[in-house]
Amino acid sequence: MSDKDLLHTGTVDTTKVLKDVWCVRTLMVNTVFVGGPDQGDWVLVDTGLGPFKEALIQEADAIYGRPPKAIILTHGHFDHVGCVIELSDYWKVPVYAHVEEFPYLTGLRDYPEGDPSVGGGLLAGVAPIYPNRAINLEDRLEPLPEDGTVPGATGWKWIATPGHSPGHVSLYRQQDHTLIAGDAFITVKQESALAVMRQEKEIHGPPMYFTPDWETAKVSLCKLAELSPETAITGHGVPMTGEELRFGLHRLCEHFEEIAVPEQGRYVD
Template identity: 65%
Template sequence: MNGKSILKTGTIDAEQVTEDLGYVRTLIANVILVGHPAGGDWVLVDTGLGPTVTALEEEVDRIYSRPPKAIILTHGHFDHVGGVITLAEKWNVPVYAHQLELPFLTGKQDYPPADPSVGGGLMARISPVYPHKAIDLGDRVKGLAEDGSVPFLPQWRWIHTPGHSPGHVSLFRDCDRTLIAGDAIITVKQESALAVVSQEVELHGPPAYFTSDWELAKASVLKLATLRPKLAITGHGQPVSGQVLQEGLEYLARHFDKVAVPEQGRYVD
C-alpha cells in the first residue's frame, strides 16, 4: 500500500490508507476509521482489543480531534469489541450491528467456544483462553437497517457475510470498490503467531478457530469475490489492493474448501 504511516508503537500501528480511510492495528486486530480527518462525519468500525482502548482513543483524538458519529461492528468477537463499551459511553455514540449479532452484544447468547484443533499454529492452540462470552451494550446497540444503508456513511452499504459469526457484515463502497471485510476474509494466517508477527500479505478465509459455519463462510467469500474490490481492509493483516487482491480473492473463492476449510475440527462437519 502507499498509505502514509502515522504511528507505530508496541501497542498500536496506525496508517492512513486513503484520504478518508485509515486503520489502527491493535495488537492482533484492526480498527477502521472511515471519514476525512479534516472535517465532516466519520465512523469507527470495530474497536479492537480491550487492553489497547486507551491507546486507540488517544490516536483517534489525535487524528480527528472530534468523536465519531457512531461505531459499526462487523461482528462481536472479543478482538473486535474489546473497547466498545468504554468508547461508546465516553463518546456517547450509538453502536450498530447486524440483527443476528445482537444476542451476543446484549448479554443474551455466548459465542460457541474456540476450536484449538484447527489451523496448526500457536494462535489456534491457545484459542480456548480467548473470551467467547457475550457482552452487554444494552439499548446503546441498534440493528443495521434492512435496506443495507450504513449510518452516517451514505456512499457505503453493508453486506451480510456470515459464517465466522451469524451476523457478520462487511462494508462496501461501490463508487471506488473499496471493501471493509471484517473477518470474512483476512490477509494474514491468523492461526499462526509467526504470521501475525511478520504480517506478510496473503489472502485467507476467516480465522479458523472461531469460525462455526464453514458453508456460510464459503458463500460469503464467493459473495465478496463477485464485487471485484479494488482495495480491501480486513480485520486482521495489512490492506491489500489491485491485482494481488483480485487474483488472491478469486483463488480463495475457487479453492475455498481446500485452502480455507480445516480437514477436521469441531465445526467442520
C-alpha cells in the first residue's frame, strides 16, 4: 500500500490506510479511526478487545488530540465491544448501532455460543470459551439513522449486512470506494491461530465459529462484492486494495458455499 504508515504504540498496531482512515489492530481484531486529523469530526468504528482501552486512547490522542464524535459498532460480539462502555464514558460520546443489534447491546439477549465443531484451527476449537453474554450500554446507545448516514462521518453510509449477527452493518464511502466491512467478510483465516499470528492475507467469509445464519451472510457478502470497493478494512486481517480485493470478493460470492461455509457445524444445514 503506497501511503501505508505502520506505527507501534504499546499493544496496538496502527496502519494509515488513507489520509483520514486508520486501521488499529488490538491483538486479533481491528478497530478503525475515521476522520481527518487536522480538523472536523472523527469516529471510532468498533472498540476491539477489553484490555486495550488505554492503548486506543493514547493512539487517538496521538493522531487527533480530541475525542471522537461517536463510536460506531458494526456488531456487538465480544471482540468488537470489549471496551465500548469504558471509552464511551471516558470520551462522553454516544454509541451507534443497528436496531436489530440492540437486544445484544442492552442486556436482553445473548449471542449463540461459539461453535468449535466447524473446525479450521485452534481459535475455532476454543470457541466455547469466548464470551457470548449481552452487554448493556443503557442510555449510551443510539440507533443508526434510518437515512443511512453515519453520525460524525460525513460522506459515509452504513449498509445492513446481517448474517454474522442480526444487526451487523458495514460502512461505505462512495467518493473513493472505501469499505469498512466489519465481519461480513475478513482477510485472514480467523479459525487458525497460526494464520492470525502471521496475519496471512486471504479473502475469507465471516468467522465460522460465530456465524449462525449462512444464507443471509452470503446475501450480505454479495451485496458488498457488487460495490467493487477499492479499499477494504475488515474486522480481522490486514487492509486490502485494488484488483486483489475485488477479485477475491467476487470469487467468494460465486463460491460462497465451498469457501466460506464450514462442512459441518451447529448452524450448517
